[in-house]
Amino acid sequence: MHELRIAEDLTAIVLDTALSKNLSKVTKVNIIFGQLIQIVPDIFEFAFIETVRNSIAEGAELDIEILPLKMKCLNCGNDFQPKENRFTCNICGSTDMGIIQGKELFIKSIEGE
């Protein structure tokens, strides 16, 4: 459900940007999702198709780049990618962790003419 709301916010940014850059057509929207963000890409794409309907971004391709989860061990400083949802350092075994990548919900760029 929240996919629709996030698609609406994305569409607002896309159309504002297109307007300020005098684009007449948006052909592609490049976005980045972190792995921890619980968004289903298929549902999101479907929501996006609806939110850009009847706008200059109608029919724009949506490119979703998924960034894997990366954590930093706050005990030994090791940077690593945890397996599944086990946030334990693979070197020292500490569970004291900071997330350095995986919560992104970014619009990277738009393409158009």
Add this chain to the structure above:
Amino acid sequence: MEIKIMKNILDRNQNKADEIRNLLTLKKILMVNIISSPGAGKTTLLERTLEAIGAKFRIGVIEGDITTDRDAQRLKKYNIPIVVINTEGGCHLDSNSISKVLDSFDLDNLDVLFVENVGNLICPSQFDLGETFKLAIVSTTEGDDKPGKYPMLFREAVAVLLNKIDLIPYTNFNFESFNSDLIKINSQIPLLQISCTRGDGLTDWYKWIADQIVFSRL
């Protein structure tokens, strides 16, 4: 041509949330964003909490509900300021809806604002409301696999309340498995085991939340 943007898609929500957080910090009000599945016991926890510490602190409640004001009706008897936000199908509250109702509260006469989010473990954890912190409630009847399945919430919350522990004998809830999954995701998080109907563990909860309220008044 390609136009670089590189910004948070939920920028609008985030900006409004930051405004709310600044305002509440200025007014020294603790805002708790309570997140759980439907039926985990959010409203019952608020009932018990209002009975226990309602005389000691000035408490306000924002009730997020998809439709109806039934939760708010249950809290009416405590004579505290309550505002209902009906999301009309929306699965979460956002900072804009909170911002619109903040005016209904006398912010100069409030210590804590409890926000009962829409029952859902996924969407609400994505939207910053400007809260001081998120509080996760899980009940034993939902099963012991929730931390493993919804890591974002258990990573974002500052404490977890495990409710309905009196019902464990009637379910296949495995506490060791629940706790071990939770620690893997957030090793530092306090876990309070409670039963809002039988009263187990509630004294610890009242003390914990009272400490947080007092801390935010400093």
